[in-house]
Amino acid sequence: MSTDEKVTEKKKGKFKKIILVIVVAALVIFVAIFFVARIVTRNAYPRVDRPEFSYQWFYDHYEDELPRRQVTIQSGENKLAGFIYGEENDKALVVFSHGSGAYHEYYMKEIVWFVQHGYSAASDQFDSVCEYSRL
Numbered sequence: 001m002s003t004d005e006k007v008t009e010k011k012k013g014k015f016k017k018i019i020l021v022i023v024v025a026a027l028v029i030f031v032a033i034f035f036v037a038r039i040v041t042r043n044a045y046p047r048v049d050r051p052e053f054s055y056q057w058f059y060d061h062y063e064d065e066l067p068r069r070q071v072t073i074q075s076g077e078n079k080l081a082g083f084i085y086g087e088e089n090d091k092a093l094v095v096f097s098h099g100s101g102a103y104h105e106y107y108m109k110e111i112v113w114f115v116q117h118g119y120s121a122a123s124d125q126f127d128s129v130c131e132y133s134r135l
Contacts, residue, residue: 056109057109066086067085069084071083071122081125082104082124083123083125084120085122089115089118089119090118091117091119093119093121094119094122095121096121096122098123103125104124111123
């Protein structure tokens with residue numbers, strides 16, 4: 001084996017080691033970022049329960065004047081639960097889908113307004129206070 005071939009083999013071996021170090025470092029960084037992101041999102045978006053005291057009214061305040069019907073909808077293998085308010089109204093159906101950290105009763109003022117103005121309102125029930133979230 002000539003001197004040039006030995007130098008070329010050493011360069012190839014060195015190049016392979018550099019690539020291996022880069023790949024391992026990238027993998028370690030990816031795993032670290034994944035776990036940090038998981039910890040941060042779990043702390044930032046915890047499950048919520050209905051507060052004991054609140055500055056807004058929930059359904060129990062409106063239940064005499066605003067009947068609702070619980071419904072379930074098949075979505076693939078899951079049964080999703082929710083409520084229909086103002087079912088007798090015929091203008092349109094307004095669907096409320098709350099975001100992370102909330103539940104549909106946070107939107108009771110809006111639901112009541114739409115029902116009082118001739119709309120039906122549907123809300124999902126994906127929260128920790130309902131046993132029907134996923135049947």
